[in-house]
Amino acid sequence: MPIPATFAGKLTLPVIASPMFIVSYPELVLAQCKAGIVGTFPSLNARQPGQLDEWLGRMTADLADYAAANPAQPVAPFGVNLIVHKSNTRLREDVELVVKHKVPLIITSVGAPTGIVEAVHSYGGLVFHDVTNIRHAKKALSVGVDGLILVAAGAGGHAGTLSPFALLSEVREFFDGPLVLAGAMSSGRSVRAAEVMGADFAYIGTRFIATAEANANEAYKQMLIDGAASDIVYTPMFSGIPGNYLGPSIAANGIDPTAISGGQADPNLSIEDWSKKKAWKDIWSAGQGIGTIHDAPSVADLVARMKAEYRDAATTPSTFL
Ligand SMILES: Cc1cc2nc3c(=O)[nH]c(=O)nc-3n(C[C@H](O)[C@H](O)[C@H](O)COP(=O)(O)O)c2cc1C
Numbered sequence: 001m002p003i004p005a006t007f008a009g010k011l012t013l014p015v016i017a018s019p020m021f022i023v024s025y026p027e028l029v030l031a032q033c034k035a036g037i038v039g040t041f042p043s044l045n046a047r048q049p050g051q052l053d054e055w056l057g058r059m060t061a062d063l064a065d066y067a068a069a070n071p072a073q074p075v076a077p078f079g080v081n082l083i084v085h086k087s088n089t090r091l092r093e094d095v096e097l098v099v100k101h102k103v104p105l106i107i108t109s110v111g112a113p114t115g116i117v118e119a120v121h122s123y124g125g126l127v128f129h130d131v132t133n134i135r136h137a138k139k140a141l142s143v144g145v146d147g148l149i150l151v152a153a154g155a156g157g158h159a160g161t162l163s164p165f166a167l168l169s170e171v172r173e174f175f176d177g178p179l180v181l182a183g184a185m186s187s188g189r190s191v192r193a194a195e196v197m198g199a200d201f202a203y204i205g206t207r208f209i210a211t212a213e214a215n216a217n218e219a220y221k222q223m224l225i226d227g228a229a230s231d232i233v234y235t236p237m238f239s240g241i242p243g244n245y246l247g248p249s250i251a252a253n254g255i256d257p258t259a260i261s262g263g264q265a266d267p268n269l270s271i272e273d274w275s276k277k278k279a280w281k282d283i284w285s286a287g288q289g290i291g292t293i294h295d296a297p298s299v300a301d302l303v304a305r306m307k308a309e310y311r312d313a314a315t316t317p318s319t320f321l
Pocket residue numbers: 018019020021022023042081108109130151154155156157158182183184185203204205206207280284285286287288289
């Protein structure tokens with residue numbers, strides 16, 4: 001399975017830490033890259049393009065300095081997530097900035113990345129596109145993306161409904177490039193399992209909300225520690241696209257979580273509408289993998305733990321081999 005050449009030797013684990021609105025800021029992303037996993041953030045976490053420009057310059061320099069000072073340590077590249085949706089009025093400016101700073105990995109989500117692939121390839125960057133179904137996977141490949149992120153059932157944020165086994169195996173039948181599997185992974189054992197299933201990378205978000213460096217308040221982190229898969233509510237109500245949210249945070253905002261599960265997406269809602277409904281900020285998103293989150297360590301400690309779990313999983317003997 002292909003690991004892109006630009007990542008070779010720079011990773012501790014085959015993990016891309018997923019971009020999370022409001023949660024993934026430079027502090028978290030830098031800690032992830034320094035721990036040897038690809039750190040990413042949504043460009044919209046920067047309040048305006050000027051701030052994004054400053055972040056990209058600072059992060060690129062910081063990682064280069066860190067790699068030079070620690071030559072024996074894998075230091076991962078970072079990525080930026082671009083929301084390709086008509087209501088993202090900043091898209092053109094943000095594309096210009098990722099080109100200016102030669103951001104190694106661009107993750108596109110929500111709409112097809114037509115027009116972005118060429119700009120990113122012009123400086124040798126990679127585009128991975130986020131999909132939940134086969135139709136969108138084929139469409140993204142037709143516009144030349146380098147890899148696909150397969151968001152299976154149970155993932156934090158906007159999630160699909162397909163089993164990871166079904167989604168991954170079906171895409172592998174027509175694509176042999178980099179595949180990233182997403183959804184409810186919280187341990188190194190799950191990372192290893194994703195590889196065995198045929199993925200090149202695991203894409204992990206929710207587990208990193210409960211870390212010291214994440215931009216999430218203590219109550220959010222504690223809700224992840226206290227919660228279990230049964231607390232996760234799948235609904236399109238807060239953003240127009242079906243996603244997974246923490247039931248107790250919905251209840252804390254005066255809405256009965258049991259009354260809103262399921263239903264149809266409303267494609268007419270804009271990003272502004274989403275934020276009016278307090279999604280992400282007050283109504284917190286999380287995937288189904290929270291039942292095994294018991295603490296909020298530093299990113300370095302969490303990645304070291306995942307590495308040990310990954311190694312254990314890889315060396316567990318099977319009676320059937
Ligand atoms: C709080 C939160 C915010 C998210 N924001 C974004 C985002 O801005 N852009 C995006 O492409 N995905 C976003 N996602 C989805 C993640 O990129 C990813 O698909 C997901 O975290 C993987 O599943 P997991 O959380 O179960 O590990 C978000 C997820 C969470 C939990």
